Structure formats: C-alpha cells, structure tokens
Amino acid sequence: MPRIGIFICHCGSNIAGTVDIEKSIEAARGFPGVVHVDEYRYLCSELGQDLIKKAIEEHNLDRVVVGTCSPRMHEVTFRKAVTEAGLNPYLLEVANIREHCSWVHKDIEKATPKAIALLRAAAAKAALNDPLVAPSVEVEKRALVIGGGIAGIQAALDIAEAGYIVDVVEREPSIGGRMAQLEKTFPTLDCSACILTPKMVEVAQHPNVSLLTYSEVEEVKGFVGQFDVKIKQKARYVDPVKCTGCGICYEKCPAKTPSEFEMGLAKRKAIYVPFPQAVPNIPVIDRDACLYFRKGRCQICAQECPPQAIDYEQQDQIIERRYGAIIVATGFDQMNPSHYGEYGYGQHPDILTGLEFERLFNASGPTGGKVVRLSDGKPPKKVVFIQCVGSRDKARGMNYCSKICCMYTAKQAILLKEKVPDAKSYVFYIDVRTAGKGYEEFQRRAAEEYDVAYLRGQVGKIFPESDHLMVHGVDSLSGKTIEIKADMVVLAVASVARADAPEVGRLVGINSDSYNFFNEAHPKLKPVETHTAGIFIAGACQAPKDIPETVAQASAAAVKVVGLLSKDMLQGEACTAEVNQAECSGCLYCEAVCPYSAISPVEIEERYHGGTLKRTVVEVNPTLCHGCGSCTVVCRSGTINLKGFSNEQILAEVDAICLQR
Amino acid sequence: MIIATGKSSLIDEMKVQSGQNPAECYQCAKCSAACPVTAAMDLLPHQVIRYLQLGLEEDLLKSKTPWICASCFTCAARCPRDLDLARMMEGIRLSMLRRREGNKFGPADLTPEQLEKLPQQALVSGFRKYNK
Ligand SMILES: Cc1cc2nc3c(=O)[nH]c(=O)nc-3n(C[C@H](O)[C@H](O)[C@H](O)COP(=O)(O)OP(=O)(O)OC[C@H]3O[C@@H](n4cnc5c(N)ncnc54)[C@H](O)[C@@H]3O)c2cc1C
Ligand code: SF4
Ligand code: SF4
Numbered sequence: 148m149p150r151i152g153i154f155i156c157h158c159g160s161n162i163a164g165t166v167d168i169e170k171s172i173e174a175a176r177g178f179p180g181v182v183h184v185d186e187y188r189y190l191c192s193e194l195g196q197d198l199i200k201k202a203i204e205e206h207n208l209d210r211v212v213v214g215t216c217s218p219r220m221h222e223v224t225f226r227k228a229v230t231e232a233g234l235n236p237y238l239l240e241v242a243n244i245r246e247h248c249s250w251v252h253k254d255i256e257k258a259t260p261k262a263i264a265l266l267r268a269a270a271a272k273a274a275l276n277d278p279l280v281a282p283s284v285e286v287e288k289r290a291l292v293i294g295g296g297i298a299g300i301q302a303a304l305d306i307a308e309a310g311y312i313v314d315v316v317e318r319e320p321s322i323g324g325r326m327a328q329l330e331k332t333f334p335t336l337d338c339s340a341c342i343l344t345p346k347m348v349e350v351a352q353h354p355n356v357s358l359l360t361y362s363e364v365e366e367v368k369g370f371v372g373q374f375d376v377k378i379k380q381k382a383r384y385v386d387p388v389k390c391t392g393c394g395i396c397y398e399k400c401p402a403k404t405p406s407e408f409e410m411g412l413a414k415r416k417a418i419y420v421p422f423p424q425a426v427p428n429i430p431v432i433d434r435d436a437c438l439y440f441r442k443g444r445c446q447i448c449a450q451e452c453p454p455q456a457i458d459y460e461q462q463d464q465i466i467e468r469r470y471g472a473i474i475v476a477t478g479f480d481q482m483n484p485s486h487y488g489e490y491g492y493g494q495h496p497d498i499l500t501g502l503e504f505e506r507l508f509n510a511s512g513p514t515g516g517k518v519v520r521l522s523d524g525k526p527p528k529k530v531v532f533i534q535c536v537g538s539r540d541k542a543r544g545m546n547y548c549s550k551i552c553c554m555y556t557a558k559q560a561i562l563l564k565e566k567v568p569d570a571k572s573y574v575f576y577i578d579v580r581t582a583g584k585g586y587e588e589f590q591r592r593a594a595e596e597y598d599v600a601y602l603r604g605q606v607g608k609i610f611p612e613s614d615h616l617m618v619h620g621v622d623s624l625s626g627k628t629i630e631i632k633a634d635m636v637v638l639a640v641a642s643v644a645r646a647d648a649p650e651v652g653r654l655v656g657i658n659s660d661s662y663n664f665f666n667e668a669h670p671k672l673k674p675v676e677t678h679t680a681g682i683f684i685a686g687a688c689q690a691p692k693d694i695p696e697t698v699a700q701a702s703a704a705a706v707k708v709v710g711l712l713s714k715d716m717l718q719g720e721a722c723t724a725e726v727n728q729a730e731c732s733g734c735l736y737c738e739a740v741c742p743y744s745a746i747s748p749v750e751i752e753e754r755y756h757g758g759t760l761k762r763t764v765v766e767v768n769p770t771l772c773h774g775c776g777s778c779t780v781v782c783r784s785g786t787i788n789l790k791g792f793s794n795e796q797i798l799a800e801v802d803a804i805c806l807q808r
Numbered sequence: 809m810i811i812a813t814g815k816s817s818l819i820d821e822m823k824v825q826s827g828q829n830p831a832e833c834y835q836c837a838k839c840s841a842a843c844p845v846t847a848a849m850d851l852l853p854h855q856v857i858r859y860l861q862l863g864l865e866e867d868l869l870k871s872k873t874p875w876i877c878a879s880c881f882t883c884a885a886r887c888p889r890d891l892d893l894a895r896m897m898e899g900i901r902l903s904m905l906r907r908r909e910g911n912k913f914g915p916a917d918l919t920p921e922q923l924e925k926l927p928q929q930a931l932v933s934g935f936r937k938y939n940k
C-alpha cells in the first residue's frame with residue numbers, strides 16, 4: 148500500500164475563497180492510501196515547500212499530491228521539492244483546483260465537492276505512479292539558421308560571437324534579403340547597403356560561420372539537441388574555389404531574363420550575381436535562361452572566364468548535418484495587388500509597388516538611381532502614394548496592419564523630394580501609424596518640411612489619361628472628393644508570408660497563424676520560441692516588421708540558441724510511449740499517426756506450438772517520442788501506453804471521480 | 809471636387825501673417841472640441857485648417873467662421889501641436905478683408921458715448937479684427 152500525502156494550497160483567497168479547505172481536508176483523509184493531509188496559504192513559497200519536504204520525512208511518504216494551481220505553473224517547483232526530499236519527481240501528482248475549479252466557479256457549495264473529486268482522482272493516480280527517469284540527450288554544439296536576410300545574418304553573428312559553430316542556409320545566390328533591396332532606411336535615412344554590406348561581409352568571414360547559399364533545407368528529423376538535417380546545395384555551375392568574382396562571365400553572357408532582385412523592372416544575364424555587393428560574390432547560372440542548357444550551344448562564359456571556373460557538369464549536392472538548434476528566419480513577401488482593379492497595377496508602367504519604387508532610387512537599380520517614369524523616362528512631378536493596399540482589408544486582402552508601410556511611404560516621399568525637388572507627393576491613408584522611437588517625428592517631418600500632402604481617405608479609381616494618371620480619391624476630413632493628375636502612383640502593398648512558408652513550417656515542424664506567419668510559443672513571454680523545442684523564429688517570417696525589430700528578435704533568438712548549446716546534455720521526455728510487444732498485433736496504426744516518426748515496425752521471433760514464428764510488431768524510439776499520446780488512442784489492442792499516463796492510471800482517475808456520485 | 813494643386817496664395821499669406829504652419833496640424837480636432845462658439849459656426853475650427861491644408865480658398869472665403877471666432881485663444885491653449893489657431897483666424901480675416909470689401913466698420917460708426925465707454929483695448933482689437 149502506498150503512503151500518500153496530500154497538501155492543499157489556499158493560494159491566498161484564489162482557491163480558499165471558493166473551495167472550503169476544511170471540508171476538503173476532511174474528505175482527503177478518507178481517500179485510500181492517504182496517511183497525511185495538510186494545508187498552507189502559499190504552497191509554492193519556500194516555507195510551503197519545506198512543509199512538504201518535512202512531511203515526506205516525518206510520515207515516510209512515498210507519493211505526494213498537491214492541490215494547487217495548474218501543473219503548467221508549478222509542477223516543476225513541486226517536483227523539485229519532492230526530489231530534494233529523496234522522492235522520484237514523477238511520484239508527485241498535481242490536482243489543479245484553481246484553474247479547473249476555484250477560478251471557474253462562484254458557488255463554494257458546488258466548487259468544494261469538485262475540488263474533492265479532483266484531489267481523489269489525483270490520489271488514485273498517484274497510487275499507481277511509477278518512478279520514471281528522463282533520458283539524457285547529448286547536445287550537438289552547432290546551430291542552423293534558415294534564411295540569410297538581416298534576421299538570419301544578425302542571429303548567426305551573435306551565435307558565432309558566443310563561440311558556437313553556425314550554418315546559414317540561404318535560398319538565393321546571395322545573403323542580404325529584402326534589406327539589400329532598400330535604398331535608405333527610416334527613421335534615420337542611413338543608406339541600407341552602407342549598414343548591411345559590412346554585416347554581410349562580417350558573417351561571411353567569421354570563422355564560426357558557414358554560408359550555404361543557393362541552398363535549401365530538404366528534411367529535418369530528430370529533436371532538440373539533435374536535429375538531423377538534409378540540405379540541398381543547388382549547382383551553381385561555377386567552381387567557388389576557382390572563381391575570382393571578376394564578373395567577365397556576366398558581362399559577356401548573351402542571354403537575358405528578368406531580374407528577381409529588381410522586381411522584374413530590369414534584366415539580368417543567365418549567369419549572374421543578384422546585385423553588385425552580393426555575398427558570396429560568386430555567380431550562378433540560371434539553367435532556365437542559359438542558352439547552353441536550353442539549346443546546347445554558347446559556352447561563352449566558359450571561354451571567357453579567366454580562371455576557368457565555369458563547370459556545366461556540376462551537380463546538386465546533399466549535405467547532411469546534425470544541429471542542436473534551428474532558427475527560422477525566412478522573411479516575407481509583397482502582395483501582388485493585381486486583383487485591385489481600381490489601382491490598375493500591372494496595366495501601366497507608372498503604377499508601382501513600394502518595393503519597386505524603392506529600386507528606382509538605387510544607383511545600381513533599373514534606372515541607375517534616377518527617379519523617372521518608366522513610361523517616358525521623365526522625372527515625376529506629382530506622385531500619389533496609396534497606403535493599406537491589401538492591408539486592413541478583410542474583403543480582398545489581409546486583416547492585419549502591415550506595420551512598415553506608413554513609415555516607408557513617408558521615407559519614399561522624403562527621398563523623392565530630395566531627388567526631384569519640384570515634385571509634390573500626395574499620400575492617401577486610413578490612419579498614419581508610426582509607433583516607434585523617432586517614427587512619429589519622422590512622419591511629421593515629411594508632412595511639415597517636405598510638403599507631403601496627407602489625404603485621409605482612399606482612392607476609388609485610377610485612369611490613364613494622355614501622359615498622366617488621373618487619380619480619383621476622397622479626403623474624408625473635409626468631405627471633399629479629390630482628383631489628382633499624377634505622373635506616378637505608388638502602392639504600399641501588404642507584406643505577406645512567403646508563398647512556401649507552410650511548406651517550411653511542415654519541414655521543421657512549427658505551426659503558423661491563419662496568414663501563414665510562423666507562430667511564437669507565447670505572444671508576450673515567448674516571442675522567439677516555437678511550440679517545438681529547439682526551434683526558434685526571428686524577423687518578418689513571424690509577422691511584418693521593420694529592421695530594428697527584426698534585429699532585436701534575431702539577437703533574442705540567438706541568445707536562446709546559445710543558452711541551449713551551452714549545455715552538454717538535455718533532459719529528454721520521461722513520459723514516452725512504451726509498447727508491450729507480446730500484445731501488439733502489428734497493425735501499424737500508431738506508426739501512421741505518430742507526428743515525430745518515433746514508431747517503427749520490427750520483426751520478432753516468437754515460440755509458437757513448439758516452433759518459432761516471425762511476426763511484425765512496433766518499437767518506440769524514446770528519444771524521438773514527445774509523449775503526445777496519439778498512438779495510445781489508436782492502438783486497437785490497447786497495448787501501447789504512455790509512461791506516467793497509462794490506461795490503468797487514467798481509468799483509476801475516472802473511477803475516482805465517478806465514485807463521488 | 810478638388811483638383812489638388814497644393815498651391816494656395818491664402819496659405820502663404822496666412823503663414824506670413826500668423827507665423828503658423830497649417831501643415832503641422834494633424835486634425836485631432838481638439839480646437840473644435842474646446843471652442844465656445846462652434847454652435848454659430850458653419851465650418852468647425854479644425855475644418856478651417858483642413859481647408860487651408862487642401863488649398864480650398866474659395867470655400868474658406870465664403871465661410872462665416874473666422875468672423876464668429878471670439879479670439880478667446882482656447883484653441884491655442886489646448887492644441888497638442890502647439891499651433892495658434894486664433895492667430896490663423898486673425899490672418900484669414902485680414903486676407904478676407906483685403907480680398908473682399910474695405911473696412912467693416914470705422915470710428916464714425918460709433919456713437920460718442922460708445923467711444924467713451926468702450927475700453928481702449930476693445931477698440932483696438934475691434935479695429936484690428938474688422939479693418940483692412
Ligand atoms: C518597400 C519596403 C521598404 C522598407 N523600408 C524599410 C526601412 O526604411 N527601414 C526599416 O527598418 N525597414 C524597412 N523595410 C522592412 C525590412 O525590409 C524588413 O524589416 C527586413 O527585410 C526583414 O528582414 P528578414 O531577415 O526578417 O526577412 P527578409 O529580408 O525577407 O530575408 C529573408 C531571407 O530568407 C531567405 N529565404 C526565404 N525562404 C527561404 C527558405 N525556404 N530557405 C532558405 N532561405 C530562405 C530569403 O531569400 C531572404 O534572403 C521595408 C520593407 C519594404 C517592403
Ligand atoms: S553558357 Fe549560359 S550562362 Fe554562359 S554565357 Fe552562355 S548563356 Fe550565359
Ligand atoms: S487642435 Fe491643433 S492639431 Fe488639433 S485639429 Fe486643431 S489645430 Fe489641428
């Protein structure tokens with residue numbers, strides 16, 4: 148017979164206000180196996196824990212039940228306390244009489260019997276608890292960062308500086324992300340390349356960092372401390388060791404195709420680096436555009452390349468590595484606003500998105516840094532900016548605010564005035580949202596010093612008329628309709644999740660919100676953690692955000708990774724599934740439902756009528772098992788059990804509750 | 809309907825006369841909420857600024873609001889942008905006078921008793937407000 152001790156917490160008046168403690172103690176004394184019952188105002192306090200420890204000694208307790216708040220709050224605290232008194236931590240059972248009882252009821256007459264029932268159930272389960280030992284997992288001291296935008300770069304640098312090895316996997320031929328596409332950055336207007344390029348170079352040269360560009364993650368297996376990852380490094384068709392980055396190949400290449408980096412506003416060659424400051428400065432050949440790959444003829448780059456670095460025979464490589472932790476920093480995309488017929492995007496060369504307009508300012512951009520109309524090459528004198536295109540729009544766009552557009556619109560209007568001093572900007576807005584250090588001041592400067600007219604309202608239609616665009620809008624503050632003969636229209640389109648975000652999420656095992664942005668584990672207290680241990684998120688893949696916020700989040704994720712990698716061993720999950728192979732029928736239902744691939748079939752030999760029989764059953768890999776319990780539900784013979792939550796234990800709880808009635 | 813040009817001579821005049829920049833107003837309408845005489849106005853005080861921002865001169869010149877303004881300076885005391893709308897109103901009145909008729913009233917319109925009883929200050933501000 149076990150010797151159970153029950154300890155009931157008042158939690159101030161949180162529990163005691165709605166649960167009659169005296170009556171509960173009285174009832175608990177009568178539960179089977181209970182040899183000691185006590186109560187305390189705050190059981191989680193030092194004094195409360197001492198009370199439990201002393202009682203274990205004095206009454207020789209071998210099981211402890213606490214009637215307290217949710218195990219999510221203090222299970223760890225009380226497990227530690229009983230361990231200090233010499234008990235196995237899994238011999239503790241928590242009856243949640245706060246969240247599950249006192250907080251959700253008002254009537255003490257009804258709440259008290261419920262609390263007693265919960266305590267009785269916990270005691271019944273505790274009687275069947277076995278001591279469990281969590282397996283230890285060795286931590287691979289290497290981190291993986293997926294995505295080489297400013298988020299990935301910052302996170303990798305912080306991890307590397309802390310002394311750990313880190314690999315950055317970037318899909319594009321160069322790291323840099325969207326920040327590389329920007330001209331100047333709000334709110335201080337420092338030039339994006341001037342602050343980004345040094346960081347790109349630093350991360351590339353850091354002895355602890357390996358950059359795997361033009362690469363993608365193909366498979367992630369394993370668990371925190373030991374993720375086994377397959378990375379596909381696409382063939383560049385250029386030998387990175389021989390290539391000197393001279394650029395002769397792309398100068399001579401005759402094949403042209405629209406440049407992704409320039410948002411299709413300019414062409415690049417079939418062999419190319421996305422932008423002049425690319426890191427690494429090693430070109431790639433785009434097979435779909437290359438004449439040699441398409442038609443079997445050309446090879447000009449190979450002939451021209453001085454160090455003979457071109458290698459058409461290069462193959463994709465699969466790299467397999469183990470990592471202790473992973474940061475996902477895959478960034479964001481811009482919504483294509485073509486479905487907003489009233490804005491005519493895609494139908495006129497002078498109707499651009501914000502990111503396209505941004506490229507016009509850049510010295511290496513499609514216009515060589517001249518802000519001109521793409522239709523006729525003339526500088527625009529009147530530019531209409533439209534905010535919230537696809538943001539805050541539940542009918543045709545996204546419900547959320549994209550957060551960065553108010554600021555970059557103000558920035559672009561300021562930059563425009565600097566490049567074309569006699570230009571006038573009009574901004575149609577719904578609200579101007581500029582929370583952030585120095586942000587409100589920046590936007591006011593646009594309105595007050597740069598003569599930007601802010602019109603509160605939206606645009607209903609845009610008609611091309613001879614050489615200009617007639618913009619029809621409204622100013623709801625004055626109630627007047629507005630017509631502007633504009634030379635150019637810039638749409639601040641919604642920032643959206645990358646198209647392949649759901650796939651990436653599935654690959655690494657993290658979930659997303661309804662917009663496909665990755666979910667943090669807690670919206671306030673765990674902003675960079677995910678629900679999967681060892682996987683963290685940073686930057687605009689979590690929600691639209693600007694550079695300062697992205698960098699802060701990246702450093703936060705890096706700290707979490709460093710904390711993890713600084714441990715040699717991690718405690719694994721003690722409550723894992725175990726199968727009684729003698730009873731297993733080998734139906735393999737459990738294998739199909741296990742989200743962590745922890746179950747696999749094995750052949751066993753059994754004695755049968757004097758002979759031996761080969762039979763398929765399953766086995767559980769306890770290091771892969773997360774203890775989710777899915778398998779125990781589908782098992783037809785009821786023979787796969789979760790340690791600490793066996794069918795027997797759960798039925799004992801149910802019986803104990805029903806007994807009351 | 810406005811064909812937005814962004815240019816208005818009224819704004820430029822008013823800026824010089826009042827030393828205030830209407831672009832600084834973000835249309836919170838605190839001035840209108842505080843003004844004691846809005847009941848008699850055809851445009852609310854903050855709308856006057858909006859019309860200035862949009863260069864709606866014609867509409868503004870037709871409005872009675874600048875003449876209803878009591879110059880009590882409540883708006884100026886309350887404005888979070890530190891704008892002095894009362895001064896702007898004064899500037900608008902001056903522009904209106906210059907644009908339309910001449911003096912609205914002069915010393916000759918007052919009886920000798922009125923002239924004697926009215927405080928000097930009221931006379932001076934009355935002439936400033938209603939004369940070219
Ligand atoms: C028009 C415009 C103007 C802006 N102006 C400013 C400004 O002035 N100031 C400011 O603070 N912010 C500005 N921003 C916001 C800024 O661009 C973002 O805050 C920043 O780029 C977010 O960085 P990130 O690393 O999270 O994402 P990204 O920059 O999107 O980088 C993500 C990286 O991950 C890579 N990647 C994606 N998927 C995968 C995958 N599956 N595998 C491997 N790699 C992958 C991408 O190729 C990319 O390199 C602006 C944004 C826009 C659209
Ligand atoms: S072989 Fe392909 S990449 Fe090389 S120059 Fe010809 S088209 Fe360009
Ligand atoms: S109180 Fe100031 S900021 Fe607000 S509407 Fe009036 S003038 Fe504009």
